[in-house]
Amino acid sequence: MKLERVEIVHVAIPLVTPFRTSYGTMTTKDTFLLHVVTDTAEGWSEFAADPEPLYCSEFVAGAEIVLRDFLLPRAAALPVLDTAHLAPAMEKTKGHELAKAALETAVLDAELRSYGMPLATYLGAVRERVPAGVSVGIKETIGDLLDDVEGYLGQGYVRIKLKIEPGWDLEPVRAVRERFGAELPLQVDANTAYTLADAEHLRRLDEFGLLLIEEPLAENNLYAHARLQQRLATPVCLDESLHNARDTASAIAMDACRVVNVKPARVGGYLEARRVHDVAHAHGVPVWCGGMLETGIGRAPNLALAALPGCTLPGDTSASSRYFAEDITEPFVLVDGHLPVPRSPGIGVAPLPGALRRFTKERRELYGA
């Protein structure tokens, strides 16, 4: 393929309910889609981070510059544009995994469409549908939380993840356990809100039989996570700290995590995500696919990844209605607690023209035209 045109489409889609984490509250999905046009096919992707660098160091406006000034010129200079050549060309730019993932995914979508292969087949998916978990934000009251969890369980979600922070941890977990029972698959995510000094406090979570505690300590501090794991029975799961398969191998070797959250964007794309999966799976460490409140454009490829053999825990791959009254693609609908793995070529979906028009804030040509 040869790169002809790249368009960036900034979109803003209201969330059906505000999503509060230990680092802030989100009310709108405000990001960009990347539309890559080559001489043989077109591809789409979604940038996973937010306008502010709160979850990770990357952010919407910064990623646009990285793409425009560093990644796209290198992609355009390739005699042959495909993911095999793109990855080494992007490697020269340090970091910026989420921006790289956006470009690689759009190119991969075009590439796979050009030979009619679904992403799930390309990655080696072994399932046609995947169980859906749901991530529940921090609430004003325990009563609000219990109402939300009850609603999600009523819809069929098979696993609940509670966002926690100091002051909102033991009580909400206890309340959910008491109300919904010991059998409910339940886990928590602190988004780096604690320190090792909280180890004794976090150990009190052990009595609730959680599947895992996600990213309790500072990002990239594998040593501290390993120290914490020694003191907890609850498996530590890393999210923010794992940027590639090498980090994942180190974390597993150090016993800094016993479960792996793989987010393709966070590790630079689906090719590296597959390697993260492989390294964890080879060590017998369970993997699950994380989420960044994606629109259908980001959700579709995540479902393909979630269908890999090592993804043995339900992911944060919820239905479109969990996030949006109207999605930018055909909505993903929960059936019996599961979502279907897309089976059309590439990522298997594209934006619906009407929805795309309504949600678009700005479009710019980043390359060509």
Ligand code: SMG
């Ligand atoms: O996509 O359902 C989703 C959200 C899952 O909790 C979720 N994501 O740290 O795992 C995480 C958070 C990060 C995104 S919050 C904007």
Ligand code: MG
């Ligand atoms: Mg997380």
